[in-house]
Amino acid sequence: xNELAIETKDLAKTYAGIRAVSGINLTVPRGSIYGFLGRNxxxxxxxxxxxxxxxxxxxxxxxxxxxxxxxxxxxxxxRTAFVSEKKALYPSMTxxxxxxxxxxxxPTWSDSAVEKYARLFEIPMKQRFEKLSNxxxxxxxxxxxxxxxxxxxxxxxxxxxxDPITVDQLMHVLAEDAPERGSTIxxxxxxxxxxxxxxxxxxxIDHGKLLMEARLDDIKSEFxxxxxxxxxxxxxxxSQVLSVDVEENFYRYVVTKDAEGFAAxxxxxxxxxTSIAPLGLRExxxxxxxxxQ
Amino acid sequence: MYFWKCWRETRVSFFVFLFIAVALAAxxxxxxxxxxSELPSKQLFALAxxxxxxxxxxxxxxxxxxxxxxxxxxxxxxxxxVFLLTKPRSIRYFVWTAWAANAVQFLTLTVSMMFVGASxxxxxxxxxxxxxxxxxxxxxxxxxxxxxxxxxxxGVLHKSGRDGFLSSLGVVILFPIVCLALEHFxxxxxxxxxxxYPFGMSELMSHPELASTLPPFWPLVGWLSVALxxxxxxxxxxxxxxx
Numbered sequence: 001x002n003e004l005a006i007e008t009k010d011l012a013k014t015y016a017g018i019r020a021v022s023g024i025n026l027t028v029p030r031g032s033i034y035g036f037l038g039r040n041x042x043x044x045x046x047x048x049x050x051x052x053x054x055x056x057x058x059x060x061x062x063x064x065x066x067x068x069x070x071x072x073x074x075x076x077x078x079r080t081a082f083v084s085e086k087k088a089l090y091p092s093m094t095x096x097x098x099x100x101x102x103x104x105x106x107p108t109w110s111d112s113a114v115e116k117y118a119r120l121f122e123i124p125m126k127q128r129f130e131k132l133s134n135x136x137x138x139x140x141x142x143x144x145x146x147x148x149x150x151x152x153x154x155x156x157x158x159x160x161x162x163d164p165i166t167v168d169q170l171m172h173v174l175a176e177d178a179p180e181r182g183s184t185i186x187x188x189x190x191x192x193x194x195x196x197x198x199x200x201x202x203x204x205i206d207h208g209k210l211l212m213e214a215r216l217d218d219i220k221s222e223f224x225x226x227x228x229x230x231x232x233x234x235x236x237x238x239s240q241v242l243s244v245d246v247e248e249n250f251y252r253y254v255v256t257k258d259a260e261g262f263a264a265x266x267x268x269x270x271x272x273x274t275s276i277a278p279l280g281l282r283e284x285x286x287x288x289x290x291x292x293q
Numbered sequence: 294m295y296f297w298k299c300w301r302e303t304r305v306s307f308f309v310f311l312f313i314a315v316a317l318a319a320x321x322x323x324x325x326x327x328x329x330s331e332l333p334s335k336q337l338f339a340l341a342x343x344x345x346x347x348x349x350x351x352x353x354x355x356x357x358x359x360x361x362x363x364x365x366x367x368x369x370x371x372x373x374x375v376f377l378l379t380k381p382r383s384i385r386y387f388v389w390t391a392w393a394a395n396a397v398q399f400l401t402l403t404v405s406m407m408f409v410g411a412s413x414x415x416x417x418x419x420x421x422x423x424x425x426x427x428x429x430x431x432x433x434x435x436x437x438x439x440x441x442x443x444x445x446x447x448g449v450l451h452k453s454g455r456d457g458f459l460s461s462l463g464v465v466i467l468f469p470i471v472c473l474a475l476e477h478f479x480x481x482x483x484x485x486x487x488x489x490y491p492f493g494m495s496e497l498m499s500h501p502e503l504a505s506t507l508p509p510f511w512p513l514v515g516w517l518s519v520a521l522x523x524x525x526x527x528x529x530x531x532x533x534x535x536x
Contacts, residue, residue: 049535052379054535082379089373103294
């Protein structure tokens with residue numbers, strides 16, 4: 001069995017000459033939680049739509065749960081739950097009716113999960129969808145996805161319009177319940193704190209290009225911010241130095257790989273290295289995007 | 294599942310049309326008796342039958358445009374297409390299920406109107422209902438399916454049921470005018486659904502006994518094929534659509 005839940009090779013999509021996705025290579029291990037990070041318009045949704053067979057790639061290929069995303073997309077959809085970025089559902093149906101509608105499509109559907117998550121998310125199950133608040137509409141999407149008993153959950157901006165308490169509940173559910181069943185979670189977001197909280201793997205996408213993909217711990221350990229005091233220290237970015245901020249005699253370096261070696265070289269140049277600290281995911285993301293620009 | 298959803302969306306319209314169809318069919322004899330009581334019973338029956346034929350075509354045609362504007366095109370208008378098309382079924386399934394849900398409703402409307410109208414007219418005027426008389430309904434039913442299929446297809450092309458409805462209404466109004474104009478000024482005969490009817494409405498009104506004339510076979514087959522091609526083309530269009 002393929003050990004990857006999602007694997008893309010040079011996956012690309014062009015719309016009227018504009019490259020929405022430029023040959024990305026994703027590898028999402030089975031059973032993992034993968035955060036797919038990028039700004040608005042970075043290419044996250046287009047990538048997801050290609051994985052689900054809703055959009056045809058211009059080039060490259062995508063394999064989901066060991067199946068070709070173009071040729072076997074119905075078999076993929078049978079085992080994949082999806083939460084769309086746009087949370088539109090049938091306006092005149094109640095959540096209960098939406099459950100009734102969705103249930104028949106999935107043999108692995110769980111009614112006990114419906115009860116559990118409806119209670120947890122406090123969803124008014126008898127109210128028409130159009131009358132629900134934006135937050136509750138998002139919760140209905142999540143409910144429908146979580147009850148499918150899917151092997152893969154693809155969530156496109158799942159926390160849109162949710163209040164902090166529900167975000168917290170959802171993160172808990174995603175971190176605890178889905179991996180318990182061995183499901184893989186692939187979720188896109190630009191809320192970096194959410195990803196940092198639960199993801200094991202992360203991929204950064206910007207302008208349709210995959211800037212980086214690795215285990216989150218590895219990403220975090222690879223980047224360091226070094227502050228040093230001194231005069232005439234190197235002030236230019238390089239392959240190792242992503243950015244340098246200089247204020248009078250104080251230098252702030254964001255470096256990738258071998259931070260200790262870089263700090264040692266600064267010391268040799270007469271600098272006083274005041275700290276070597278890890279970088280948060282937000283800053284890593286910003287640094288990568290700035291470097292790309 | 295999807296059949297239930299389609300039925301759920303059109304059931305109110307269906308019951309409204311059913312009520313009108315049955316009421317119209319049931320009250321036809323009363324209107325005939327009131328307006329033309331001087332005619333002999335046999336002639337009244339023939340005339341009532343002709344009126345029933347055209348009334349059913351007009352009413353079911355209206356229902357066809359109304360129902361054709363629902364279904365899968367509305368999934369795009371309401372932005373629910375992503376939700377629907379990420380269900381593990383083929384586009385073919387959704388297109389034909391929505392079509393079938395409406396087709397069943399048409400057939401029910403047609404059969405109800407035909408059954409109620411025929412039974413009451415037969416009882417009132419002591420006239421037997423022959424197979425030939427019932428066959429006179431076939432062009433109307435096919436015309437209904439044609440209008441429904443065209444509205445359905447136009448809705449899919451516009452990605453909006455409302456726009457499909459308006460376009461279809463435009464075609465229904467303008468096409469006969471174009472045909473008549475071509476025929477009148479340039480003697481050009483365009484194939485038209487009117488070819489399915491052996492006689493025009495004015496001829497039938499003046500000679501209602503002609504209503505039992507069998508409709509021509511090939512125009513029926515041809516327009517039925519066009520009616521069935523519409524959802525098939527809608528399927529092909531949607532299979533090539535990206536969301």
